Amino acid sequence: MIKVRDIKSNINLWSILSLIFIILIVLPNLNIFINIFNESNQNWNHIKEYLLKDYIINSLTLIMFTGLFTIFIGTSLSWLISVYDFPFRNFFKWGLILPLAIPPYIGAYTYNGLLNYTGVIQSFLRNFYNIQVNQKYFNVMSIKGAIFIFTIFLFPYVYIITKSYLEKQSSSLIENARVLGRNSMETFVYVVLPISRGAIIGGVSLVILEVLNDYGVVKYFGIPTFSTAIFKTWFSMGDIDSAVKLASILMFLVFIILILEKFLRGRKKYSYTTSKITPISRKRLKGFKGKLAFSFCFLIFSIGFLIPTLQLIHWSLLTYKDILNIRFVKLIVNSLSIALISSVLIIIIAIVIANYCRLKNNFLSKIYSKTTLVGYSIPGAVISIGVILFFINIDNRLYWVYKMINKNSAKLVLSTSIIMLIFAYIMRFLAIGYNSIESGFEKVGNKFFEASRTLGMGITETFIKVDFKMIKPAILSGFILVFVDILKELPLTLILRPFNFNTLSTKAFEYASDEMIQEASIASLIIIIISVISIYFFYKAGNKEEV
Amino acid sequence: MRRNVRNISIGLVLALTLLVFAGCSTNEVNKTDDLETEKKKVVNLYTNRHYDTDEKLLETFTEETGIKVNVVKGNSDELIERLDREGKDTKADLLITADAGRLYRAKEKDLLQSAKSEVLDKNIPENLRDQDNEWFGLTVRGRVIVYSKDRVDPEELSTYEDLINSKWNKKILVRSSSNIYNQSLLASLIEINGEEKAKEWAKGVVKNMARDPKGNDRAQATAVVAGEGDLAIMNTYYIGKMLNSSNPEEVKVAENVGVFFPSQNTSGTHINVSGIGLTKHAKNKDNAIKLMEFLSSEKAQKQFAEANYEYPANPSVEPSELLKSWGEFETQNINLSKLGENNKKAVKIFNEVGWK
Numbered sequence: 001m002i003k004v005r006d007i008k009s010n011i012n013l014w015s016i017l018s019l020i021f022i023i024l025i026v027l028p029n030l031n032i033f034i035n036i037f038n039e040s041n042q043n044w045n046h047i048k049e050y051l052l053k054d055y056i057i058n059s060l061t062l063i064m065f066t067g068l069f070t071i072f073i074g075t076s077l078s079w080l081i082s083v084y085d086f087p088f089r090n091f092f093k094w095g096l097i098l099p100l101a102i103p104p105y106i107g108a109y110t111y112n113g114l115l116n117y118t119g120v121i122q123s124f125l126r127n128f129y130n131i132q133v134n135q136k137y138f139n140v141m142s143i144k145g146a147i148f149i150f151t152i153f154l155f156p157y158v159y160i161i162t163k164s165y166l167e168k169q170s171s172s173l174i175e176n177a178r179v180l181g182r183n184s185m186e187t188f189v190y191v192v193l194p195i196s197r198g199a200i201i202g203g204v205s206l207v208i209l210e211v212l213n214d215y216g217v218v219k220y221f222g223i224p225t226f227s228t229a230i231f232k233t234w235f236s237m238g239d240i241d242s243a244v245k246l247a248s249i250l251m252f253l254v255f256i257i258l259i260l261e262k263f264l265r266g267r268k269k270y271s272y273t274t275s276k277i278t279p280i281s282r283k284r285l286k287g288f289k290g291k292l293a294f295s296f297c298f299l300i301f302s303i304g305f306l307i308p309t310l311q312l313i314h315w316s317l318l319t320y321k322d323i324l325n326i327r328f329v330k331l332i333v334n335s336l337s338i339a340l341i342s343s344v345l346i347i348i349i350a351i352v353i354a355n356y357c358r359l360k361n362n363f364l365s366k367i368y369s370k371t372t373l374v375g376y377s378i379p380g381a382v383i384s385i386g387v388i389l390f391f392i393n394i395d396n397r398l399y400w401v402y403k404m405i406n407k408n409s410a411k412l413v414l415s416t417s418i419i420m421l422i423f424a425y426i427m428r429f430l431a432i433g434y435n436s437i438e439s440g441f442e443k444v445g446n447k448f449f450e451a452s453r454t455l456g457m458g459i460t461e462t463f464i465k466v467d468f469k470m471i472k473p474a475i476l477s478g479f480i481l482v483f484v485d486i487l488k489e490l491p492l493t494l495i496l497r498p499f500n501f502n503t504l505s506t507k508a509f510e511y512a513s514d515e516m517i518q519e520a521s522i523a524s525l526i527i528i529i530i531s532v533i534s535i536y537f538f539y540k541a542g543n544k545e546e547v
Numbered sequence: 548m549r550r551n552v553r554n555i556s557i558g559l560v561l562a563l564t565l566l567v568f569a570g571c572s573t574n575e576v577n578k579t580d581d582l583e584t585e586k587k588k589v590v591n592l593y594t595n596r597h598y599d600t601d602e603k604l605l606e607t608f609t610e611e612t613g614i615k616v617n618v619v620k621g622n623s624d625e626l627i628e629r630l631d632r633e634g635k636d637t638k639a640d641l642l643i644t645a646d647a648g649r650l651y652r653a654k655e656k657d658l659l660q661s662a663k664s665e666v667l668d669k670n671i672p673e674n675l676r677d678q679d680n681e682w683f684g685l686t687v688r689g690r691v692i693v694y695s696k697d698r699v700d701p702e703e704l705s706t707y708e709d710l711i712n713s714k715w716n717k718k719i720l721v722r723s724s725s726n727i728y729n730q731s732l733l734a735s736l737i738e739i740n741g742e743e744k745a746k747e748w749a750k751g752v753v754k755n756m757a758r759d760p761k762g763n764d765r766a767q768a769t770a771v772v773a774g775e776g777d778l779a780i781m782n783t784y785y786i787g788k789m790l791n792s793s794n795p796e797e798v799k800v801a802e803n804v805g806v807f808f809p810s811q812n813t814s815g816t817h818i819n820v821s822g823i824g825l826t827k828h829a830k831n832k833d834n835a836i837k838l839m840e841f842l843s844s845e846k847a848q849k850q851f852a853e854a855n856y857e858y859p860a861n862p863s864v865e866p867s868e869l870l871k872s873w874g875e876f877e878t879q880n881i882n883l884s885k886l887g888e889n890n891k892k893a894v895k896i897f898n899e900v901g902w903k
Contacts, residue, residue, distance in 0.1 A: 118796035411636045
């Protein structure tokens with residue numbers, strides 16, 4: 001009798017749905033792993049002999065240097081902002097997040113258009129002062145340029161995480177160091193860096209995953225890396241087996257990085273050690289020092305946001321007459337509606353799994369919770385292969401159902417529809433939604449849920465009447481983050497979209513690759529504006545929570 | 548108030564879910580509609596071209612024949628991959644894509660079929676179409692040498708083979724070998740000079756490069772004017788595009804370079820096409836062939852070629868004034884199918900000699 005009761009109490013709507021979602025996330029990835037052991041063909045031998053070395057070296061160079069530079073910029077800025085007071089500090093506090101609103105591929109072609117021979121800077125020097133500069137110093141289309149682009153648009157990941165850690169955690173330690181007579185530099189090196197190691201590494205691993213996921217920048221700059229190689233072998237060579245092999249090597253690289261992250265963080269988990277948050281008493285920087293701090297922040301803000309945005313506005317003014325038409329409106333509607341639908345679905349799935357996991361809290365639920373994070377670490381190029389193979393497989397199996405519904409039905413129904421793209425978005429971005437909802441549940445705890453259950457409400461009823469209301473801020477911030485990420489997403493959208501389905505990001509990239517950089521500006525600007533607004537709301541919501 | 552918010556949000560979620568399902572089911576309905584209309588006057592076209600003038604041209608076709616043209620646009624490689632994936636379920640009747648190398652790949656993957664039409668045979672010269680009539684070139688571009696008007700005397704230029712001469716050391720600008728235009732150029736040299744000579748040539752060009760290959764064709768012309776090198780290998784239509792750019796600086800660049808057609812006294816200048824093929828599983832074969840014939844006809848060819856600053860494939864149609872100003876030129880006398888046949892060899896040679 002007890003056993004039946006056990007099963008009964010374990011099987012409910014939430015557990016069944018969670019199981020289904022988890023299986024759906026795992027299955028497409030299995031496709032990739034199964035294919036690793038396929039026999040290698042001639043193409044693969046050729047790739048291995050002549051190309052693989054370059055892919056590995058380039059990808060590693062990119063992640064190493066981008067990692068180092070983002071650590072330097074992100075940490076120093078978060079240190080300045082959290083422990084000092086200087087002119088415009090309040091603005092920079094959130095302004096320095098803004099580079100995140102510009103997707104790196106848009107930053108890449110904007111900077112190239114700005115700096116190259118026909119760009120504003122060189123034309124100005126040439127036409128007004130007759131100065132011919134050496135192209136070497138103005139060329140961003142190189143591996144160094146790519147490192148610059150990634151650093152300047154991705155450092156906010158390190159900045160945000162480190163800053164919030166410093167603000168919440170470190171005040172007593174920093175003050176002790178000050179009292180004991182350490183100067184600023186010493187405090188930074190001997191106290192701040194060691195204690196915020198976990199936060200810094202957490203931020204930088206996000207940066208590294210983004211770099212490995214990137215397709216737009218490296219493709220535009222012509223740098224052979226894993227993601228471009230996967231696209232090339234798949235589409236130009238038409239060799240999906242070799243593409244899968246490349247994908248599996250890339251997955252392997254990602255796993256090493258994740259393990260390394262765990263190892264480097266050590267026991268220092270990035271979490272609250274005390275519930276009491278004492279804000280740091282900020283030191284006022286006067287005179288020259290204040291100006292220096294301001295200049296550094298302003299410099300980074302300009303390079304990471306102000307300059308590219310102004311350039312895009314300039315280009316928009318040149319081209320809006322040709323670009324803004326009814327087709328462009330459709331583009332915006334496409335982008336917004338697919339981002340909206342996918343975000344809502346992601347939030348719903350995240351709620352279901354997170355709610356199940358916190359209530360069960362057993363071995364299985366821990367696995368679930370880890371599985372949701374898988375998608376975010378897998379680069380888009382890899383996910384897209386897995387998803388396509390998976391959907392073609394489903395279509396083959398469901399063909400008889402399609403035929404029952406419609407005698408003349410085509411075989412590939414799902415794999416030629418927008419559902420495939422939405423599915424891929426869910427796989428990739430579930431982690432982001434899940435993280436914020438999980439932390440929402442963590443803050444609320446289980447007491448209210450238990451009280452409600454004791455008073456006779458069911459799980460679902462409790463969720464709607466109690467939990468939902470309490471985690472609303474978490475839902476909102478999760479939704480915003482996911483929404484912006486989908487809006488900016490490029491590689492998945494590029495491959496998996498149905499025909500004639502363009503979004504702002506694919507259109508901007510197409511224009512840019514067609515060498516029509518000015519024409520790409522309006523689509524890019526709209527993405528940036530929506531992202532800025534979302535970041536602002538997200539920032540405000542975060543601040544409210546803290547108070 | 549709170550309850551309202553809750554109700555609204557639940558309602559929103561429900562509405563969205565319904566929307567998704569509605570989206571799927573309308574797709575289904577459309578499909579049946581399509582199938583019914585397929586027996587009517589329709590033709591479905593997959594194309595990599597995206598010019599507004601094309602739309603007007605297709606409208607003219609519809610007016611004349613009553614056949615509606617459904618267009619699906621995409622990147623060339625993706626279109627071929629998609630066609631392959633869709634197999635016999637594809638709705639596409641025609642594929643338009645740039646480069647004979649790609650058209651050959653589509654043929655090799657068994658995605659195309661032979662189109663029998665006297666009109667096409669008459670309009671499109673033999674070397675610009677597939678040996679089995681599985682694809683037909685519609686527009687022609689040359690891959691030429693562009694030189695700095697300040698620093699290079701065109702008298703010094705002669706053939707593609709001459710580019711490996713030591714006088715051009717650190718002077719040549721060319722894009723990456725992952726680009727199909729370079730692959731097809733080398734494929735043609737393999738055909739004309741043999742594999743070994745072609746490899747020597749590729750090696751020599753790498754040695755004479757002014758910088759590592761980067762950027763696209765336009766970037767090479769810009770680099771010439773910026774003084775990074777003296778010669779660039781690029782497609783003719785890019786000069787046309789630059790001359791008509793919305794950026795005045797780019798126009799200046801194009802005005803400062805000269806166009807040279809190499810190998811005039813030997814094997815001729817390398818040309819390539821943007822072409823059309825009838826898909827293997829075309830459901831509207833007759834309509835499709837009518838559209839192919841229309842696009843090869845004298846009245847369509849001019850507009851079709853000029854949209855992209857290219858030469859018309861139909862020899863009885865004159866090229867635009869701009870192209871005429873560059874003068875007439877002799878072309879390589881090989882069947883363009885060879886570009887596809889030699890593609891794999893070309894890619895291998897590039898990787899072996901380290902042409903990035």
